[in-house]
Amino acid sequence: MTEAKTIGVGLISVGWMGKAHTRAYRSLPIVYPELGIAPRLVQAADVAPAGRGFAVDVLGYESAVADYREVIANPEVDVVSICAPNYLHKEIGVAAAEAGKPFWIEKPVGRGGAETEEVEAAADAAGVVTCIGFNYRWAPAVERARQLVSDGSLGRITNIRGRFFGGFSSNPDDPLTWRFLRKTSGSGVLGDLMGHLVDLIHYVVGPISSITAATGLYLSERPALPGSPDEGKLLPVENEDYATLLVRLGESAVGAGAIGSLEASRIAVGPRSEYGFEIFGTEGSVRWDFERMNELEIALTRTGANRGYIRAVADDYFPGFSRFQPSAGTGMGFDDLKVIEAARFLVGVAGGEQSSSNIHDAVASARVLDAAEKSAESGQWVDLPLVPGTTANTRKEA
Ligand SMILES: NC(=O)c1ccc[n+]([C@@H]2O[C@H](COP(=O)([O-])OP(=O)(O)OC[C@H]3O[C@@H](n4cnc5c(N)ncnc54)[C@H](O)[C@@H]3O)[C@@H](O)[C@H]2O)c1
Structure with missing residues (x-):
């Protein structure tokens, strides 16, 4: 050895x-x-x-x-x-x-x-x-969805829906941590959850080229952190709880011309980590939800007995799954996604293929979020310069 x-x-x-x-x-x-x-x-x-x-x-x-x-x-x-x-x-x-x-x-x-x-x-x-x-890119079901988009199984992508709904900030009695302040966090749910969702759409379908957005702050006060000088007081929350975006995918996207809606909330009561997407094409559709991360719902025919969504459970035909579990349906979890991320990172560091997401992908996502903040203020559509992250699902030149 x-x-x-x-x-x-x-x-x-x-x-x-x-x-x-x-x-x-x-x-x-x-x-x-x-x-x-x-x-x-x-x-x-x-x-x-x-x-x-x-x-x-x-x-x-x-x-x-x-x-x-x-x-x-x-x-x-x-x-x-x-x-x-x-x-x-x-x-x-x-x-x-x-x-x-x-x-x-x-x-x-x-x-x-x-x-x-x-x-x-x-x-x-x-x-x-x-x-x-x-x-979230590395969930084998997400990789499978990406394959189905790339290989044309879904036909021309027409529209997408994405939602990242968490309830981790839904209790107004939870204290005002660094996440709720502009100085320590920047934006709220935009940077925290929408950034993940935008990256997922870039990775699975392709770069977003134009957006319009609205944001909302609903739990606008929280108790000061225990032990802080303001303990006992209610202090203002400075960033948004909820954001919604209408998006168009650019010409470089595999899903060029598709339109869709993306939503994120950190105060949803009900969903726990309902992070997912639905992608519709002229020949089929897929949908995925992190709460059931080992499943992918796939619809590939509009006729016959198998029309409608069929539930596929993670198996060795989901890229990366069998490395973790030899037996189908034996679920992976969040930590496993981090193991894949670590491996992609260190393979690149060791001189091998650089296949992790990278700083250019972070810039591509951040620019969409900046545009969302701008649009939420102005109510206007904002066009984005075409800077797909290097690992976005882009169209191959003919
Ligand atoms: N990828 C994901 O799915 C995911 C999930 C959760 C959090 N995050 C991100 O991870 C980051 C950390 O979040 P978290 O939930 O682990 O936070 P956390 O509040 O659990 O931990 C933050 C840690 O930072 C330490 N810290 C504070 N100031 C420091 C300093 N000056 N030097 C060194 N350490 C310092 C704190 O003592 C604490 O241990 C955030 O940017 C968050 O957005 C990502």
């Missing part, structure tokens, strides 16, 4: 995503043994002492520090996972690039398109591999 290639990992922020990235690095050699990649958990950073303790005692990092700059400067750290709150993404992403370190960064990469482009410029100048936390 050839010796494994060790890649030193530095983690910035030991919250929900920091733990998810770490589980992915740990699973990678088990799920992808043939890659010969051995992530080594070198150093973690978190301002919270509890995060640092957890990183060393539970996750297995060799050391933990308070200042993320130490992680980036550590010569044993080859790649950086950036899982901090949104307002830190730009400065950490730029710092990692300037240090020549490839990075896997959570979405949204910046508080808007301008910050995302700053990270893009730094990554381009340094020539480092990047990977964005657009994990």
